[in-house]
Each structure stands twice: as C-alpha cells, then as structure tokens.
Amino acid sequence: MRWVSAPPTGIKQVLKEALKTKTGMAAVIILGMMVAMSLSIPIYSPADFVKKWNDLKAWYENPSLAAPVWVKWFTGADLPETIDLKASRFRVDEEEVSGHHITTYTAYFRYSYDDYPSELKAFIKADIGEKPVRLNVMFVRADGEEITLFNGLLSSNELTLDLSLDPKLQKSLARFLYEKTGAIPEVIRPEIVLFSKSLSQRTENAASDVLKGRYMVKFQLISDRKISAEPRFIIYGKVFGLAGTDLYRRDLWLGIIWGAPVALAFGTVAAVATALLQVVIGAAGAWFGPKWDELVQRLADFLLIIPVLPILILISVIYRVTIWSLLGWVILFSIVGVSSKIARSITFQIREEQYIEAARTYGASKTRMLFYYVIPRIMPFTFALVALSVPTYIFLEAALSFLGLGDPELPTWGRILGDAYSAGALYQGYWWWVILPAFMIMLVSLGFTLLSYAFDKIVNPRLREE
Structure with missing residues (x-):
C-alpha cells in the first residue's frame, strides 16, 4: 500500500x-x-x-527599423552601427577673405562595415540673427572624391537636412554619377552612392562593394560677421541595441x-x-x-x-x-x-x-x-x-x-x-x-x-x- x-x-x-x-x-x-x-x-x-516614448520626435538619434546588434553574430557580416558626429568631434578653422568670415567645421570618421548605412542626416545650430548666411556641407569619400551635400542659405537658427530624401542632393548625385559612369540610375540613394566603390545602386554585393576607409564631413559658414555654430552629422546604421528599433526609431x-x-x-x-x-x-x-x-x-x-x-x-x-x-x-x-x-x-x-x-x-x-x-x-x-x-x-x-x-x-x-x-x-x-x-x-x-x-x-x- x-x-x-x-x-x-x-x-x-x-x-x-x-x-x-x-x-x-x-x-x-x-x-x-x-x-x-x-x-x-x-x-x-x-x-x-x-x-x-510617446514623443516620436525625441528618437531622431536612433536608426529606423534597425535589427538587434546581436544579429551580426548569425549573419557573419559586420552590419553598420550608427556613427554620430557631434559638435565636439568637429575641428574649427576660421579665416577672413575680402571682408567675409569663413568658419569651417571638419570631422573625420572611419567606416569599416560590410554594408551601407540606412540613411544620412545633417544638423546645424547657429545664432545667425536676422540676416541669412551661406552654408556649404561637403562630404569627402575615402577615395578622395568630394561631393557637395548642401549649398544654400541658412535662414534660421536651426536646420535639419534629411540627406537620404533630399531631391536636390539626388539631382547633384545624378550629375556626379553621369560624370563618373556615363549612366544615371532610375533610383538614387545617397547613402549608397557616398559609400560605394563602384558607384552602383545594387545592394546584393554590399560586402565587397562598400568603400572602407577614412571619410570627412565639412560644414562651412560664410558671413559678414563671426558666427559660432554646432554642427552634427549622423550616419545611421542597420543594427541597434539589444532589441532593435521600430518604425518610429524607439x-x-x-x-x-x-x-x-x-x-x-x-x-x-x-x-x-x-x-x-x-x-x-x-x-x-x-x-x-x-x-x-x-x-x-x-x-x-x-x-x-x-x-x-x-x-x-x-x-x-x-x-x-x-x-x-x-x-x-x-x-x-x-x-x-x-x-x-x-x-x-x-x-x-x-x-x-x-x-x-x-x-x-x-x-x-x-x-x-x-x-x-x-x-x-x-x-x-x-x-x-x-x-x-x-x-x-x-x-x-x-x-x-x-x-x-x-x-x-x-x-x-x-x-x-x-x-x-x-x-x-x-x-x-x-x-x-x-x-x-x-x-x-x-x-x-x-x-x-x-x-x-x-x-x-x-x-x-x-x-x-x-
């Protein structure tokens, strides 16, 4: 029993x-x-x-729809993470030419990933007063090619440039591609053109086509008076954090x-x-x-x-x-x-x-x-x-x-x-x-x-x- x-x-x-x-x-x-x-x-x-969490504008520093960073362990590829060039990363050079003050902010970064970035954005804060100033944003590739990302007037104290969706930049890159390759693709993605060896828009062979090396970003302000500014340039990655991000970058x-x-x-x-x-x-x-x-x-x-x-x-x-x-x-x-x-x-x-x-x-x-x-x-x-x-x-x-x-x-x-x-x-x-x-x-x-x-x-x- x-x-x-x-x-x-x-x-x-x-x-x-x-x-x-x-x-x-x-x-x-x-x-x-x-x-x-x-x-x-x-x-x-x-x-x-x-x-x-409920303020969708508060997450602009993060990439959109990025996978978790540990995905790299399973794919075998070194997927890009976000590179944030804040104001402290920029070197400041000032000069005066013909009565105009030229202030140049220069930052360098090394890109060694096996895929292209997901998007690019540029930011600048400057106390310009009531009179607009000239702003030039240049990008120097690892092979030495210099491309103008923006050339225009800065008419407010803050400016955000969504470079991946900028139609003017796409037209400028179309001329650049025509000069280099003799052809213009139907769709131009700046984040690929700026980091591609062959200047191709194809993404299937990204690991072998990504141009790795030292890049440079320059912000140049031209005015009739001395102006201080805080530039920022973000190269958004494709992986982020332990759980990734959603559509709203959270x-x-x-x-x-x-x-x-x-x-x-x-x-x-x-x-x-x-x-x-x-x-x-x-x-x-x-x-x-x-x-x-x-x-x-x-x-x-x-x-x-x-x-x-x-x-x-x-x-x-x-x-x-x-x-x-x-x-x-x-x-x-x-x-x-x-x-x-x-x-x-x-x-x-x-x-x-x-x-x-x-x-x-x-x-x-x-x-x-x-x-x-x-x-x-x-x-x-x-x-x-x-x-x-x-x-x-x-x-x-x-x-x-x-x-x-x-x-x-x-x-x-x-x-x-x-x-x-x-x-x-x-x-x-x-x-x-x-x-x-x-x-x-x-x-x-x-x-x-x-x-x-x-x-x-x-x-x-x-x-x-x-």
Whole structure:
C-alpha cells in the first residue's frame, strides 16, 4: 500500500515546499529575471521615459527599423552601427577673405562595415540673427572624391537636412554619377552612392562593394560677421541595441523592460485581489447560511458566463482608460468565480472539524472564526489558481493594448505588438519588432504556469511525491 503524506496547511509552509520543487525553482528563475528587468529601469531609461516614448520626435538619434546588434553574430557580416558626429568631434578653422568670415567645421570618421548605412542626416545650430548666411556641407569619400551635400542659405537658427530624401542632393548625385559612369540610375540613394566603390545602386554585393576607409564631413559658414555654430552629422546604421528599433526609431529594449513591471503588476495584483475577494465571498456564503450561499452561487454563475473581453472593449471605446482603471474593471468582473466555489466546498468540510466546535464553545463569533480559522486554511489551496490566473490577466491587458484600447500612455508589450501589426512588421521582415515582445509574454506566462504546477503539486495529495 502506498502512503502519501498529508498536504501542508500553512501559507509559509506551502511556499517553502513549493520552492523546493524543480518546477518551483524554474519558476523563480524566470520570474526573477522579470523582476531584475524591472529593477533595471532606473539605470537604462530616463526619468521622463513614458513622455519620451510617446514623443516620436525625441528618437531622431536612433536608426529606423534597425535589427538587434546581436544579429551580426548569425549573419557573419559586420552590419553598420550608427556613427554620430557631434559638435565636439568637429575641428574649427576660421579665416577672413575680402571682408567675409569663413568658419569651417571638419570631422573625420572611419567606416569599416560590410554594408551601407540606412540613411544620412545633417544638423546645424547657429545664432545667425536676422540676416541669412551661406552654408556649404561637403562630404569627402575615402577615395578622395568630394561631393557637395548642401549649398544654400541658412535662414534660421536651426536646420535639419534629411540627406537620404533630399531631391536636390539626388539631382547633384545624378550629375556626379553621369560624370563618373556615363549612366544615371532610375533610383538614387545617397547613402549608397557616398559609400560605394563602384558607384552602383545594387545592394546584393554590399560586402565587397562598400568603400572602407577614412571619410570627412565639412560644414562651412560664410558671413559678414563671426558666427559660432554646432554642427552634427549622423550616419545611421542597420543594427541597434539589444532589441532593435521600430518604425518610429524607439529603442525597443527600453519598451520591453518597461513592459515587464506593467505586466507583472497588472497580472499579479489582478490575480491576488480577485482570489482574495473570491475566497472571502465564497467562504462567507457557505459559512453564514443557505441564503447567502445561494446568492453567491447565482452571482458566480452569472459572472462566469458573461463575455468579459467584449465588455472591456466596449468600456475602453467609450471611456479613456488607464492601466489602473482597467485593473479596477477587471477585478469588478471577477469578484466571484472558480476560487469562490473552491472556498465554498472547503468551508463545508472545515466547519465540522473539532477546533471549530471548540471555538464555538469558547464563544467566538462567526466573523472571527471565518477570518481567523477558516480562510487561512483555504488560502493555500488557491495558490495554484492564483499563479495560473496571472498569465490570463497579462494576456487580457496585452490583447486590449494590441487593439489600441489599453492605457494610451504606458509602453506595454501588447502596445508594442499593436504598433508592429499596424506597420506590417512581419510582412516587411522586421521580425524583432514582433518576436521579442511576444517571447516576453510567453516567458512570463511560462514562469507563472510552472509556479502554479509547483503549488498544485504540494497541496494536491494525488500529485505529491512519496
């Protein structure tokens, strides 16, 4: 005959026993990683990150739709990373010719990657006053060829040149290509022409055609007075950070680590709050008599059959929800459920035990016996359900955010997936925009599922080891 040890009844004892199992330890490792990611937020993200995430102009320093930097390990090619030539990288030379002040800002950089940049941008800030000044921007290739990127008037204190999309630069490069090759391609991409050995527009043999070496960028201001400026030139790469970037240049790694505490907090608070409410209401119904029990059971039957997700979608459409108001609605629709039925059945067994009769003999009130003797005995049996329901609430929040009906401010995994779907990320080949946040949702769900199994293995006699 096989004897099975009795399940532990104390909350601390259940937790201690569950964490000794293999599944419990695996769950702790996974969830510990999520907590560590959450704690790293003050280190990796700025204080006003939520505001910055929603300000699409704040990410101009990053490349658009760049893959994670570790992709280079699998492709075997040294894909380009962003080269940012800030004002401190420029050497300043001043001269005066025929009453005109000429200020030249010169910066050098070495390009040794196996692919072309994704785009080019030039920036300049200068206190020009009310009178425009002449601005020349020159680019010197590694083979010594000098190409004028911009030649015109600077009429404001700030100027941004999107060189990859500048039609004037494309016409200038068309003349340059005609002089060198005798042909003009249908599509001219400046970021390829400036870094190509053969001056070809083909990208399939980029590794052998990229012109590697030392390049130079010059900003030249010509005016009748001395002017100080802050030039900047960005050669955008094709890989960035641990998780890449999205269409709006946002660092997806920051969005992913910010989504971790949101998912953990939403799922855990919702699961624990609903479990406590369901246990108290279910136990109270069975404890205080048939009328209360009947009311609780009919309410549970009603809430178990109503379609919660469509109702939440309707609420999100009508009202502007935040993560906390959404959490409140979720808890409201879950005040009774499976845990209340479990609490009811266990309460019927507990109220006939001897220590309950002893408490009655000593004059303990029904409310005191419920909260001091009944509910603490029930809680360990609901741990597995609590852990298993956390992924359900995480998926619920992700689904609403994916549909654009979640918190419009917070960067969550569901919102990242929704943006990726709207941009056709998988169809366009931007797999990291979809796979990484989806993987995080699956990973945290796996952690809580393993934890649920560990709890169930402890409190369920049929699953307990000898």
